[in-house]
Amino acid sequence: MGGILVYVFLLLLTLVSYIVRRREKKDAHQTFKLPPGSMGWPYIGETLQLYSQDPKVFFASKQKRYGEIFKTHILGCPCVMLASPEAARFVLVTQAHLFKPTYPKSKEHLIGPSALFFHQGDYHMRLRKLVQGSLSLDVIRNLTPHISGAASSTLDSWDGGRVINTFQELKKFSFEVGILAIFGHLESHYREELKKNYSIVDKGYNSFPTNIPGFPYRKAMEARKRLSKILGQIICERKEKRLLERDLLGCLLNSKDEKGEVLTDDQIADNIIGVLFAAQDTTASAMTWIVKYLHDHPKLLEDVKAEQEAILKLNDEENRPLSWSQTRSMTHSQKVVLESLRMASIISFTFREAVADVEYKGYLIPKGWKVMPLFRNIHHSPEYFSDPQKFDPSRFEVAPKPNTFMPFGSGVHACPGNELAKLEMLIMIHHLVTKFRWEVVGSQTGTQYGPFPVPMHGLPARFWKESSTARVAALSN
Template sequence: MKTNSRESHEGAKLPPGSMGWPYIGDTLQLYSQDPNSFFASKQKRYGEIFKTHILGCPCVMLASPEAAKFVLVTQAHLFKPTYPKSKERLIGPSALFFHQGDYHLRLRKLVQVSLSLDAIRNLVSDIEAIAASTTDSWVTGQVINTFREMKKYSFEVGILAVFGHLEARYREELKKNYGIVDKGYNSFPTNIPGTPYKKALLARKRLSKILSDIICERKEKRLLEKDLLGCLLNSKDEKGQVLSDEQMADNIIGVFFAAQDTTASVMTWIVKYLHDDPKLLEAVKAEQREIRKFNKENNLPLRWAHTRNMPITYKVVLESLRMASIISFTFREAVADVEYKGYLIPKGWKVMPLFRNIHHNPEFFSHPQKFDPSRFEVAPKPNTFMPFGSGVHACPGNELAKLEILIMVHHLVTKFRWEVVGSESGIQYGPFPVPQEGLPARFWRESTN
């Protein structure tokens, strides 16, 4: 494949598609409707590769498994991860997902080690304790915002994975300031005082200070912890260089950012999907009650081995990941002119593999709009199911995410029943899809039997 100069792509032409209005392109169209309909209608009209213009950038959209693999795996070096500068400032420029090459590889390995199966198998009882304390406040008879509550839970699990057991004062400060950054992240990026984005920038500075204090304290104690901060602190590259406090802080905030909303969205959808399918809910309850009964009789807590043996629940998790497709697409940028299937992708253009379109394609998943966990009794075809992305930039925390979801489901179905309040349908994008208004619901304790 030739990628060096425009001349070498003589026969290649730009993909079909419309660039919309001058400068704003199709951005308004994308944001004024359900993004899924926007992408689906484009795909229907132009096929699996098409061009458009959104958020001030010319883009090529790719909606086939082969194209996603081409961009994310086989030719990943030709497509760098790209984020708007305003978002990079809030997370921190040294966070691993803004990079390619040696630095990215080094950081990715560190994050992978701290979130590997070996590392997280020891967190089960701690995560269960977080699930219990999060849900304790739900049974007052009041309507709760399920998504907001799940965000609290996933943030606490994130803190556990990054720092192990962290002092309450640090935890509260982190939570408060991260919440402000989170609110400003998808707001209009302006430096005007009082705006959500400006508040977020100031909160981000405070986060750096808090993290610097925690890092300093940990260095003094010289503890050899296996959590993420421990892995970052003990890392040296081949020249013996250690990571700076800023690099560590950016990557810690990057992990919080990657771990919170996405996992919370999936758990919110699971609460809805189970609520909407009483038969399936009964099957999940029966599976989880067996585990609970065994533990009660033998006076055991929930253990790692149990979470590895929840076949029905696990298929519900996979189908929720497919159906909700929290990450609808990912942004890359061509670092050279690239030719794909006779089409030219010019250097500097954004390239977006559309995961949701692939997950909802009837060719790969029959009746894609139907929630059917049994479809995962057979492994999906390669590159048709990518809830955590693919290739060198795939989410390194996917096993932790699945573990915390399984533990929360175990906790919910064995101890609670619930009803969804208000609208049964409707999706909000912020930017991740969540049920309307965060899925307001009422929870009651199950009478223990």
């Protein structure tokens, strides 16, 4: 009898505790209201409205109607969207522990679940330090002549006036730079196998995750398995050589945590593929926009060309290659890069997920809801950038207000390769404007998203190499 009474007492205690917790949670929800906005249709929400038009039009119309914080429902998820610098800092910096990175499982499977940008906490910080170390200024300065050689070789392949897809060609260049940063000098047969299989993974990354033979996602998953095998061979060879290289692979292989444990081969492979993914499309998109903006602004092109030809003339006279210090002195070209990043806003927004109920400015962000800081809206706000739709590199003669310019994200999940990306862009600008002329083919307006914004059709263009006679004449003027 006593046992039954104890059981009943524990059952009642559990029930009362549950009711109290429910009431406390209900009270919290009543204290703070959800942000204004529309959740759209059941399940599909406002996904069709978002993807049937330019995303920036969708976001701007919402912001105009509801303000800088509003709710919606897209891709099967309730979301809170934030369009102010303060809100972006809240989510990405000051209260980052309350918001975890979130990606669809299909994308995690393709890149690899151990990639650093799928994590937070100690593992994330460890991997981030390793990636940052391999992409530090001291390391990438030594990559300058190699990136310069890759840029020159890439552009030479465009010569002749045939129409090329600029974005797709620049993806090839970015891939080569990624290989340099990860492996240093890699044997050609490994590089070609990685390129072939990564291309298949890339094509399936944004496809519908149908695991049926013949579909892009299934092909991508099969190519991902082959990538793991290739990377396993490269890792095994590097281990046997016991080299203390400062490239990414070397940093990953030589790392030990506080317990003396090393990373597994799968963890290393996942992070290599993650860095390749992060380094390719975004940087190629930005460079494609730079090519377009320079084409569309002849006076600006003249100024950039004058800056770069002065550097080329000096190097020709002294018979030396482009140097790291010279890329740091390209003040006009650097402003073109920054303004291109602002205008194009390659990363339009980022996904986070609330790990607890969060209060922000009197509004409730419920646990489990997606949270999206809208970088593009901030970059294109007249409150922070005058005449924001005008391409004007001179605006960067003065540093932007804090948290208003975030082309590489912000906080603990900001892109650790931002300096490498900017170096890549400056080197490409140098070789492009000093050695080539080009024209865009067809319509020069419009943007397509796949998922990153690029000029319509990848910016079809023709390129011609300037004759050596014309270049010498230009340099002597």
